[in-house]
Amino acid sequence: MLVVIALGGNALLKRGEPPTAGNQRANVKRAAAAIAEVVRAGHRVVVCHGNGPQVGLLALQSAAYKPDEAYPLDVLGAETEGMIGYLVEQELENALPQGPRVATLLTQVEVDPADPAFRHPTKPVGPVYEREEAERLSKSRGWAVAPDGDKYRRVVASPLPKHIPDVSVIKLLLEQNVIVVCAGGGGIPVVRRPDGGLMGVEAVIDKDRSAKLLAQDLGADALLMLTDVDAVYRNWGQPDQTAIRKAVPGELDPGDFPAGSMRPKVEAASAFVRATGGIAGIGALEDALAILERHAGTLIA
Template sequence: MLVVAAIGGNALLQRGQPLTAQAQRANVATAAAALAQIVRAGHQLIVTHGNGPQVGLLALQGAAYKPEEAYPLDILGAETEGMIGYLIEQELENVLGHDHAVATLLTQVVVDAQDPAFQSPTKFVGPIYERQDIEERAKSAGWSIAKDGDHWRRVVASPKPIEIPDMRVLQLLLAQGVIVICAGGGGIPVVRRADGSLVGIEAVIDKDAASALLASNLGADALLLLTDVEGVYQNFGTKDATLMQRISPDQVNALNMPKGSMGPKLSAASDFAHKGGFAGIGRLADALDILQGAAGTRIEKEH
């Protein structure tokens, strides 16, 4: 099977850990060991990943510069794709004994410049500020801001991914049996100009939505959305919580999960499953078991 495995931020940084290179490398080594089981079982693998903490760190570093000197989010996204891709690539090569070719592809993802998300930015990025400080910076940098708990942060749009222009390169790599790491952090957000050329834009694309689009475009058999929870629970957080082992896309649409937790994963899983494959949600350590239907939550059309 062709499997797209999307690993969440916990694969790189577990809750409460410092954002150090050492901590990230150790976590990536653990993630690589789980992903390697999919390859050893005879499946072809594509890996996508989150980048929230890493983009936040780069944005914090950028705050030391004048607003006009700070790098835009598309460039920060490209930087994190390279950094995280390097770690995953190296650890996968190590755990597989260098028997498989592994490559990281910086992946552009096209969004619509007229997407309504640009009118209502909701995605927090970068460091926290006191209100007076961020209002001054927002005015000079052209930011949108919102309250996050007791502090204030920058917010940016999270538009829907509509096209992956690097598909031809991906297909060439897959045809040669390469394990590909791509679309990190949802991919590098770009828009098409009137002449067809591409240019980066200030936005953050949902990683799971981009992974579902990638899996659909490649005709993948399975999409695994791997995180640090066992699967999707009904009545989560209550004494009546039960793991949902199999659900259909139509059932997903009726669950009404919170937007900030399992909602985006279920939406991405449902979109992909509607097009014929199956999606699995569960713990990274259970990746192969989820693929085989022995763990996690499977989302697929009813037969």
């Protein structure tokens, strides 16, 4: 099968963990081991990844240097694609020394400049803060902030992906049996200019939605969204929380899940299955192959 695997930002940098190069390398190595199991089972793989913690950190570093010259989010997104892609590529090749080669592709993803998401930011980026610190940063830097569990995070615009201009290049690489790491962080957000060219825009696209679009465009058989929880839960965080192990698309209402975390995964999984008749799985990173084989996680089919 052709499998598109979307790695959550929290799977690459655990919640509350210091965003050091060493920590990210260790987590990427763990992710590569899980993906390698899928490849050794005979499947072709395309890998996407989140970048919420990383792009937020780069934004902080950029603003700390010269706040009036801070890099826009599309440029920071490209930086994180290169940084994380390098780590994933290297660790996958280390995990599969006799396996297929790996290539990272910086991937532009076109969005609609009139998307209402630009007026209503929801995508969490960067580290978590206590409420007082989040409110101070919101006032001093003009950020939008929102609750994330019992903490707060910066939130930015997350428009829907419309088109992946580089999909033909990804297909060429797949034809040569290359594992492709692409659309990292949801891809570099761009809009179409009046002259037909592309230009970057201040946003972070949800990587699960981009992974769904990519999986459809590639004709993938399966879409796996791997994160730091073992399944989708009803009433998450409540005493009566219950894991959902199997569902058909119409059974799950995305509105029942948090907007910045599980909701886009449920939306993407259901939309992919409806559009293609394939399968979609959501669950823990280490369960990648077991989810694909219908033994773990939440399966939507």
